Amino acid sequence: MQTSKSFVLFLMFFILAGCTSPPVQSVHDSTLIRETDSEEETQNAKTNELLIWTPDNIFSNSLEGFQEKFPDALINIKEIDPNIIAEKYRDSLIKGKTPDIYVFPIDKIGGFSGVHGLEDLSKPMYDDSLFMQALPKGLVEEFRTSDSNKLFALPLLYFPYVTYYRADILKKYGFPSEPDRLSEWISDKEKWIEMAEVLKQKGHYITETDHQIIETALRTSNLFNGTYDYIAKKNAFGKALEGAVEVEENDLDPSLNIWEESGKAALKNDELVMFYMANYVQDQLKEWVPDQKENWGITTLPFGLNGVDRKASTAIAISSQSQNKMIAWEFIKHMCKDMMNIYKGSNKDPFYINKDINRIYWNSVTNSIAGQPTILDKGSENIWKVALAEFRNGEEITEHAIEQVHQDIGDLIRQDQKALQNLINKN
Template structure:
């Protein structure tokens, strides 16, 4: 590993969390990896010679079976980790040299991994990944690349998008736009969004789970820092979103239950909750929670003319994987990046809406994404200050500016180190 990158990577891992969830202060060094043991599929020199080890935070049984059916000389050993702990476990495995062959991560983990050198570069000739990378919109590549953008760390299982899910029948019955694009245009105006919520509340129908929903929806469109490592959440859309959050809180326009709770799921079934702002994968959850509502839900782009994404699985191959060729085959079988962009994707639950077309149109518009190793620390401040802004009577622009200044001040030294690294990386290209 390049010595400059070794030193820089050690400095960039600034906020690694331990297995118990506590933050390590200062800097945590990741030692150089131990030499890789190369074992081919036909060898029997170790007990794991014909075993592809896959780590994930969700059930991969279908993908495992598919791979095993095409590669009978290998069996897949899947190991389930917690969503919160899988990154810590992966970093520890790089230290001990006992890494998996494939690791399934979430796109929200990107900032914790793109500053350390433990994942293989999928641009290496072994992987022939260009056709897959070409399907990832340029503005979304930072999610799947290292901090400098010169290595491809992961592939998404599918491109993540965030949308507005809504009950088309309820909106239509109450005189509001019910077609996806018409609704998106209508709620691009923050006052329209508030007025809709006010009118529907009269019938005990809600558009928000909590008053934080509007500014957290805006947060789907932009990371904490931009590509120049400056505060990235001070645009007019964020001012508008905090205004809506204040109105929701002031007028009691939130359900005050979450969809992950039984009360929130009952509100979905009863029609009391008529709008969600989430990743496109939530379609499957809606089917599970409210199968009788088939045909009544639709999806539109986000309010306030925003484009964003909400999590989404991605796959990587650790540098110490013992079966890289087979690991690459597993990735190719699991991603849908090469599906034709014009392949029909009618979703019966959403009234036959073509979700493939919607996702294809939205993904290239995601332009505010730049994960960094500082995100874990910045999230804590965002969560705290976001609530304070929504609950305050002080001018929103003033408070948002203060938050940005605080974020930049508390990470000044780390950002200086990162900028120096990025500058040297650019010079070396």
């Protein structure tokens, strides 16, 4: 059994290395590894110190409450450069010199899905049904491997992606303006296109750019399912790609960016009446257009898309090498509960028409999210990034261009995908 686990670890990391763009250095040649060895803080011995590696220390406001419960615990939080975090974490697992707890950016966690070295948090020793039931189910299930049902991480801090829209303008032209009704309407691609066409005739747009639709899909969605099938051609992701092609064909976007002055001007003059962004824009929008109070609403994403900003959101895991697993588990529970409180209770913001914005946010993370992070993500995402750069620079978004991306990804992953699927079938 141990031999099988070691082989899986080797295979996963070999594939991940093969999917990255820079040439791979050997362990002995890498100056990065020599530097980190000399400075490394790892925690494999049984002590009262809990070592956490994280890209950002988001625990400051929650530590006092944890220390009140566990006064003897010494918390050592080490920030890891996000640019090298995947390599750093991978190297520590290979060497068996790990912290007690890892915090992962969700967009990088795919390289660790199914890897031997992270605790299975569904084990009986971690049983806490009330805590687990309170977590956002959609996100939790992303971190459960489909082949072994292993739960290798839990959602920690997350930012739901949503639709911001001008309720007064939609209502004026006969479209649904109440959040739930609009959510149902824009989940249908044909109805979303109809809305875009009608509003364009009135001088209004419901997306910043054609490629913003693709960016939203990539920012919130998985490219593969748990058995390593590529799922970006179908379901919500596929509908979003079709929508982007139709926006390009029918010139249904103003080619603006809300973070630029021209984009902010388009919000102020009612040209841009819908856009897609994470919930951290809720307060920002009020600063941009303060005189539009009570005209804006928030609802779910179009085309059936659903998820969080994967670049900004994080997950948390326990190293199997940790000698402090139970106190690590208590730390995880405390921090997850604290972060989850952001979305608990009512959120009635007078700027928006919503009776409770948190209900929209919570639905975005509890509803089922297609697929899960996998070892094949990195190389595939790099191909999409190249395509997006070309679309931003003026290349037309066509069915042929999208199909070429799918084909390039298929060519890249074919051998690794087959090896991983064979491994699942053997087990």
